[in-house]
Amino acid sequence: MPPIYIMAVITLAASTAMWGGLIYALSGRAKRYLWLLLPGLPLSAFVNLLIKKPLIVWVGETANIVPNLGLATPLWFIILLWLVPPITEEAIKLTPLLLPWARQRLYSRAGALWTGTALGVGFGLGEAMFLAYGIAQSAQYTAYPWYAFTGYLGERLIVCFCHGIMTAVVVTGLQQGKWRALTGYLAAMGLHALINVGAVLAQLDVISPTVASVSLMASLVILVIIFERLRRRAAHEQNSQEETAEVVYFRRNPGEDAK
Amino acid sequence: MLVFKPRRSNGWLWLIATGLLTIGIGVVSSLPLMTLPADKITTVIVLSTTLLMLILGAPFMVLAAWFPTMRYELDAHTLTLRYGPVLTYHIPLNEIQTIRKRNLSVSLWSSLRFPGIALFTVPYTDVGNVKMCATATATGILLIETAKDKYGLTPADEEGFIAALQARIGS
Numbered sequence: 185m186p187p188i189y190i191m192a193v194i195t196l197a198a199s200t201a202m203w204g205g206l207i208y209a210l211s212g213r214a215k216r217y218l219w220l221l222l223p224g225l226p227l228s229a230f231v232n233l234l235i236k237k238p239l240i241v242w243v244g245e246t247a248n249i250v251p252n253l254g255l256a257t258p259l260w261f262i263i264l265l266w267l268v269p270p271i272t273e274e275a276i277k278l279t280p281l282l283l284p285w286a287r288q289r290l291y292s293r294a295g296a297l298w299t300g301t302a303l304g305v306g307f308g309l310g311e312a313m314f315l316a317y318g319i320a321q322s323a324q325y326t327a328y329p330w331y332a333f334t335g336y337l338g339e340r341l342i343v344c345f346c347h348g349i350m351t352a353v354v355v356t357g358l359q360q361g362k363w364r365a366l367t368g369y370l371a372a373m374g375l376h377a378l379i380n381v382g383a384v385l386a387q388l389d390v391i392s393p394t395v396a397s398v399s400l401m402a403s404l405v406i407l408v409i410i411f412e413r414l415r416r417r418a419a420h421e422q423n424s425q426e427e428t429a430e431v432v433y434f435r436r437n438p439g440e441d442a443k
Numbered sequence: 444m445l446v447f448k449p450r451r452s453n454g455w456l457w458l459i460a461t462g463l464l465t466i467g468i469g470v471v472s473s474l475p476l477m478t479l480p481a482d483k484i485t486t487v488i489v490l491s492t493t494l495l496m497l498i499l500g501a502p503f504m505v506l507a508a509w510f511p512t513m514r515y516e517l518d519a520h521t522l523t524l525r526y527g528p529v530l531t532y533h534i535p536l537n538e539i540q541t542i543r544k545r546n547l548s549v550s551l552w553s554s555l556r557f558p559g560i561a562l563f564t565v566p567y568t569d570v571g572n573v574k575m576c577a578t579a580t581a582t583g584i585l586l587i588e589t590a591k592d593k594y595g596l597t598p599a600d601e602e603g604f605i606a607a608l609q610a611r612i613g614s
Contacts, residue, residue, distance in 0.1 A: 209549075209558075210549065328479070329475070329478060329479075331471055331474050331475060332475045332479060334471065334472050334475075408551050408552075411551060412550055412551055412552070412568070415548075415550070415551075415568055416568050419548050419568050419569055429545065429546065430543050430544065430545040431543060431544040431545070432541065432542075432543045433542040433543060433544065433585075433605050433609070434539070434541060434542040434543075434605075434608075434609055434612065435540070435541045435542075435543075436539070436540050436541070
């Protein structure tokens with residue numbers, strides 16, 4: 185068995201526990217969202233094999249360009265390679281919403297937030313599997329022990345959550361309707377492109393993989409800020425709809441000064 | 444002075460687990476050095492990471508050891524929340540504006556909170572920053588507000604605690 189598969193199992197277990205646990209805990213212990221992790225699992229393989237790769241190969245062949253990232257690659261083709269994943273992946277992650285049971289919770293901001301997060305994390309889990317499969321096909325990596333792939337573990341843990349946040353942005357926009365659906369999609373696409381900047385520059389040897397990791401962490405901070413804003417708005421909407429259960433034991437009278 | 448203990452919880456287990464996980468990640472990340480060739484810079488970076496993880500993991504173990512020391516002390520003028528020698532919050536009784544019990548909504552920002560324990564300043568989505576000394580993160584928190592700060596606690600004998608506190612505030 186290729187050693188990367190051992191690390192892939194650890195990565196999937198850790199990501200599912202961490203991000204599934206987070207969705208469960210922060211959504212008010214709602215188990216229904218955890219089921220939404222499942223439809224996203226095959227989508228990464230689907231979009232990579234059936235959409236991204238054929239599209240990039242076709243454009244490359246049409247323009248007589250080898251579809252690899254390198255400093256000799258024309259700038260427009262580098263931009264294409266950079267933008268194809270955000271455009272296609274942010275769209276494909278929404279396809280489970282074609283199923284009525286996946287749309288059940290879209291009547292509120294909170295429902296859209298957690299539906300999107302779960303769909304995105306599911307996509308991220310599938311992407312981790314697909315990448316592990318790709319690495320396993322490369323003979324140079326079979327010589328390494330499984331614990332040499334800690335970089336894969338750390339990166340995939342973070343990227344899984346990033347996918348969740350980006351899809352939450354799109355689905356929250358969809359739930360708001362009209363032009364917000366489009367701005368949500370464009371915002372998620374922009375965030376996805378931002379996350380990929382480091383990886384693209386590292387492949388071009390413009391920056392080192394370490395700097396690319398720092399860039400990923402910086403993107404994560406931005407995403408978490410956005411996620412917290414979405415959560416605050418969802419909580420505000422929920423609080424205004426249902427009264428928060430609260431027991432007041434003591435309240436100092438408004439005019440009464442502290443002694 | 445009256446002393447109240449917090450509600451029972453398994454928060455100490457989370458502290459130990461987090462400490463062990465952090466230390467474990469540090470140790471595992473250095474394992475490739477034993478079998479794979481590495482240049483000097485890589486060795487220094489990996490060993491520094493391992494050392495950093497050991498330094499980060501150790502405080503969780505120490506905090507777990509102090510778990511039984513969490514308590515709420517009430518005297519004639521002040522309520523004091525304590526956790527080992529690292530956390531002491533003094534709340535003058537005449538500055539208390541409200542005392543209420545509610546569930547809180549946690550945020551993703553980093554803070555010392557796990558299921559069954561919340562310490563120091565914890566940001567919440569609904570009520571903002573709360574100085575916590577509690578054996579729960581979000582459920583059934585007794586929230587004490589002064590003009591400057593909010594404090595979160597979880598006394599085991601809640602009725603007795605509230606009665607004693609109200610009697611002192613009233614007097």
